Structures are given as C-alpha cells and as structure tokens.
Amino acid sequence: MSIDGRVALITGGSRGIGRAIALRLARDGVKIAVNYRTNEDAAKFVVSAVKETGGEAMAVCADVAQSAAVDDMVKQVLDSWGGIDILVNNAGIIHDSLLMRMTEDVWDDVVNTNLKGTYNCTKASLRHMVRQRWGRIISVVSVVGLEGNPGQSNYAASKAGIIAFSRSIAKEVASRNITVNAVAPGYISTEIVADLSPEFKELIMSRIPQNRFGTVEDIANMVGYLASEEAGYITGEVIRVDGGIEL
Numbered sequence: 015m016s017i018d019g020r021v022a023l024i025t026g027g028s029r030g031i032g033r034a035i036a037l038r039l040a041r042d043g044v045k046i047a048v049n050y051r052t053n054e055d056a057a058k059f060v061v062s063a064v065k066e067t068g069g070e071a072m073a074v075c076a077d078v079a080q081s082a083a084v085d086d087m088v089k090q091v092l093d094s095w096g097g098i099d100i101l102v103n104n105a106g107i108i109h110d111s112l113l114m115r116m117t118e119d120v121w122d123d124v125v126n127t128n129l130k131g132t133y134n135c136t137k138a139s140l141r142h143m144v145r146q147r148w149g150r151i152i153s154v155v156s157v158v159g160l161e162g163n164p165g166q167s168n169y170a171a172s173k174a175g176i177i178a179f180s181r182s183i184a185k186e187v188a189s190r191n192i193t194v195n196a197v198a199p200g201y202i203s204t205e206i207v208a209d210l211s212p213e214f215k216e217l218i219m220s221r222i223p224q225n226r227f228g229t230v231e232d233i234a235n236m237v238g239y240l241a242s243e244e245a246g247y248i249t250g251e252v253i254r255v256d257g258g259i260e261l
C-alpha cells in the first residue's frame with residue numbers, strides 16, 4: 015500500500031515549510047500542485063526540483079483567502095490530474111501586534127489568510143475526496159494556537175480556529191475514509207524565524223529542551239507520515255513537532 019500516483023495540493027508550497035512538504039511528498043511518488051500567491055519564481059523552482067527527480071508537479075496561483083480564486087485553482091488541478099487526494103493547508107502569515115494596537119485590517123488579514131483560507135481550500139477539495147472515499151487533509155497550525163502568545167492574538171486565534179475546524183471536519187467525513195489532522199510546529203528555521211531579533215531568538219531557544227530550532231524537514235516528515243496509508247487510523251489529531259518547547 016503506498017500513496018504513489020496520488021495528487022496533492024499544497025497551499026503556500028513555494029517556500030519554507032510548504033516547499034519541504036512538496037519535495038517530501040514528491041519523493042513518495044505523489045503529483046504535486048504547488049500553490050503560491052505572489053512569488054511565481056519560487057513556485058516554479060519547486061516544480062523544477064520535483065521534475066528533476068522524475069516526479070510530476072505544477073504551479074497554481076491563488077490567494078487562499080479568496081474563495082473564487084480557490085475554486086478556480088482546484089478546478090485547474092482536477093482538469094489536469096482528475097482528482098485531489100491530499101490537501102495540505104500550509105499557507106499562512108503573521109502580522110504581530112499587541113491587541114491594544116491591532117487594527118481591524120491586521121486582524122482580518124491574518125484570520126482571512128490562515129483560517130478562512132483553510133475553510134476555502136478544504137471545502138473546495140473535499141467533494142472529490144468524498145466521492146472517491148479516500149482523502150487526507152493536513153493543516154499546518156502552530157503551538158501558538160494551542161498555548162497563545164503575547165503579540166500574536168490574531169495568529170493564535172486563526173490557528174486555534176483551524177484546530178477546532180479540523181476536529182469537526184474529521185468527525186463529518188470519518189466514515190468516508192478521509193482523515194483530517196493538524197501538525198503544530200514550534201519554531202522552525204524559515205524566513206519568519208530569520209526575521210526575529212537576536213534577543214528574542216535567544217529567549218525562544220532557552221525554552222526549547224532540544225536546544226535547536228526545528229528544520230522544515232522535521233515538519234515535512236510528519237506531514238508525509240499523516241498522508242501515508244499507514245496513518246489511516248489517525249484523525250482529528252493535533253501533533254506537535256516542536257523539540258519539547260514550552261512557551
């Protein structure tokens with residue numbers, strides 16, 4: 015039993031964690047639709063990397079916060095490959111601010127991309143999974159969505175919302191052989207973490223028992239496992255991949 019030949023749509027698959035997930039699933043023989051919003055070159059780079067190893071991939075542009083754009087993107091994948099078996103809701107943004115200073119735009123931006131984007135992509139992909147009675151929906155959330163973090167109330171709320179959403183959808187579609195799970199990374203070495211101040215990085219490191227930031231592969235490996243046949247009895251779960259961090 016393998017997922018060779020299945021089709022995955024990875025939102026925000028062009029950079030960071032999403033790119034690592036794309037490369038990992040491609041290694042398992044999965045055809046990869048690499049979603050991006052603005053950076054077409056980065057998405058094309060991932061497509062080329064997959065093709066160089068003999069895999070199949072295409073870049074698909076859509077702002078996940080826009081339902082019409084998501085519907086068009088899903089149609090593009092279905093027209094090309096006839097289905098979507100694995101959806102990875104990875105696209106996400108941060109825009110940190112203490113609540114007292116947080117504007118409505120900043121709140122809306124983060125919640126619409128992270129939470130509404132997950133709703134848009136899941137709803138658009140689910141119909142096909144239900145019909146074929148097999149599916150994997152995996153959302154990349156954050157330990158911040160489990161524990162909260164000062165200055166990140168919008169981000170934490172969006173990620174906590176995705177967790178509750180996943181657990182609910184897991185119950186709705188369990189009988190159709192579709193699993194719905196979330197992976198909660200701690201601090202992972204990506205551009206988001208590179209932009210943190212040295213003092214803040216040091217503070218975070220002091221809270222990670224493994225004494226290192228995670229790698230994008232640490233997250234991709236867990237997503238790869240949850241997408242596999244072997245993980246078929248795991249649903250409605252949130253799995254932390256965080257080196258033991260306590261925020």
Ligand code: NAP
Nearest residue numbers: 026028029030031050051052053077078105106156202204
């Ligand atoms: P990243 O390097 O900033 O990459 C973000 C990706 O999302 C890019 O491919 C970007 O595409 C895409 N994206 C952003 N907004 C989008 C939108 N509206 N529609 C479609 N695509 C959009 O981020 P990352 O650090 O890899 O994070 C990936 C996920 O992991 C996020 O959900 C994040 O919250 C979560 N996470 C990250 C960490 C961490 O330490 N890095 C920790 C916990 C959780 P464009 O470049 O084309 O805009």
